[in-house]
Amino acid sequence: MGRLVLTGFADEAAIGLKEQVQALRTAGLSHVELRMVDGISVADFDHAMAQQVHQTLEAARIEVSCLGSPIGKISVLDPIGPHLDVMKRLCQTAHQLETDRIRVFSFFIPQGKDPADYRGKVIDQLGRLLELAESEGCVLLHENERDIYGDIPDRCLDLHRTFGTRLRGILDPANYLLVDADPWQAMQSLEPWIDYLHVKDVRRSDQRIVPAGAGDGSLAALMRVMRNKPGDRFLSVEPHLTHFSGRDQLEKDSSQTREDDGDYTYPDGLTAFLTAVNACRTLSETIEAEATS
Numbered sequence: 039m040g041r042l043v044l045t046g047f048a049d050e051a052a053i054g055l056k057e058q059v060q061a062l063r064t065a066g067l068s069h070v071e072l073r074m075v076d077g078i079s080v081a082d083f084d085h086a087m088a089q090q091v092h093q094t095l096e097a098a099r100i101e102v103s104c105l106g107s108p109i110g111k112i113s114v115l116d117p118i119g120p121h122l123d124v125m126k127r128l129c130q131t132a133h134q135l136e137t138d139r140i141r142v143f144s145f146f147i148p149q150g151k152d153p154a155d156y157r158g159k160v161i162d163q164l165g166r167l168l169e170l171a172e173s174e175g176c177v178l179l180h181e182n183e184r185d186i187y188g189d190i191p192d193r194c195l196d197l198h199r200t201f202g203t204r205l206r207g208i209l210d211p212a213n214y215l216l217v218d219a220d221p222w223q224a225m226q227s228l229e230p231w232i233d234y235l236h237v238k239d240v241r242r243s244d245q246r247i248v249p250a251g252a253g254d255g256s257l258a259a260l261m262r263v264m265r266n267k268p269g270d271r272f273l274s275v276e277p278h279l280t281h282f283s284g285r286d287q288l289e290k291d292s293s294q295t296r297e298d299d300g301d302y303t304y305p306d307g308l309t310a311f312l313t314a315v316n317a318c319r320t321l322s323e324t325i326e327a328e329a330t331s
Contacts, residue, residue, distance in 0.1 A: 040267050042322045044315065045069035045103040046237075046275035051311035053077060055091060059098045061308055065315040068099065071274045072135065073106030080105050080131060081124050088134040095135070102137040103272045104179065104234065109167065110143030110186065114156045118163045125167055129174035139234070141208060142167065142178045144188040144197060153187050160187040161200055168204055179234055181208040182224070189217050191224040198231040207231040211255030212238035212247060212278070222256040225263055235264050237318045238276045247278045248302050249317035257318075261325050273322060277314035280307050 048070050051061035055075045062070055072080050075091060083091070095102065107128050112121060128140055144160050147153045164180075171178050180188055180197060188194040191214070198205055209232045211221030225232065239253035240246065250257045264271040279302060304310035 040265065040269045040271050042261065042265055042326065043069060043103070043270050043272050044275065044318060044322065045071050045272050046311070046315060047071050047073050047106060047277070048311070049074040050277050050280070051308045055094055059094065059100060061311055062100055063098065064308075065312055066319075067315065069101050069103040069272065070095070071104050071106045071141075071272075071276075072102050079108060081107050081109065081128055083127075083131050085130070085134070088131045092135050102135045103274065104137060104139035104141055105132055105135070106141050108143075109140065109178075110145055110164070110180075111183070112145060114145035114147060114159050114163070114187070118166060121163075122166060122170055125170050126174070129171060129176045132176050133174075138176050140171065140176050140178055141181055143181060143183050144186045144193075146185050147187055149185075153193060156187065157196070161197075164197065164205070165201070168201060172204070177206055178204075179206045179208045181236065182210055182213050184213060184217055189213070190219050191227055194224070195227050198228065203231075205231070206233045208234045208236055208274075209260065210236040210238060210276070211257060211260060212236075212240040212253070215240040215242060215254060216245060220256075222259055225256075225260055229263060232264075234272050234274060235260055236276045237273050237314070238278055246302070249277075249279065249314055250275075251317055251321050252302070258321050258325065261322055262328075265325050265329055273318055275311070275314050275318050277310050279310035279314060280304055 044067055048058035048062050052058045109125055147156055168178055182188055182194055188197050207228055214221045214224050237250050239248050239250050239255040239257055241248050241253040
């Protein structure tokens with residue numbers, strides 16, 4: 039058995055790096071999934087910025103669990119050349135930040151079109167990204183996301199079977215629920231490839247994003263699977279409980295879910311982040327206790 043290690047997207051708590059570090063410390067986290075700093079995507083870091091971020095995190099004794107990159111969040115019809123340039127830079131940033139993990143997606147499919155018609159192009163382009171990452175000593179982890187080729191379990195399974203152990207997986211239960219797929223069934227078929235869990239929950243009845251355990255994401259069951267894997271396994275808290283700065287850049291349509299009315303509302307990003315971390319920790323500590331009793 040392994041160990042569950044909490045990490046998370048601190049850019050949902052604050053924009054600036056200093057404030058993100060403080061949020062991580064307050065939450066008791068020693069790792070971060072780095073996505074944006076000062077409104078700048080990790081994919082756009084130059085050498086100097088990556089070095090500055092590394093020095094700040096190192097001084098705070100915070101490690102980077104993964105780069106939360108936007109690679110693959112483009113139309114499958116867009117040219118891949120510029121994206122390969124971004125991947126090259128991301129690999130260099132990963133080395134500076136002392137991680138080899140980079141989160142990726144499998145391209146947006148044109149609205150109303152059959153994803154099967156674009157499978158060949160998806161495989162070709164994802165394969166080119168994998169080859170580049172491998173040549174740079176980095177590992178790509180594919181995340182399921184609405185409207186991309188790999189948004190449902192069957193197509194994620196197709197990608198992983200096609201690329202074998204070369205392409206690892208991130209399972210996001212909320213994203214599956216938002217496309218009416220079952221996260222637990224997804225884990226059962228994709229488990230050999232899943233190395234990393236995004237902790238984001240959704241209530242099926244109204245598709246509202248809620249803290250871990252308050253929705254229908256089967257998060258306790260998913261965490262038990264992760265706990266039974268060998269080695270350390272990251273649970274990455276991705277709250278999405280407020281409309282934080284930069285969210286519109288991350289989601290194709292962030293208006294589909296609302297966090298500003300009804301239950302589970304929070305006055306600011308920091309409060310929402312701490313609430314989400316605490317909910318995740320409560321579940322993970324229960325599972326750790328089960329495993330050691």
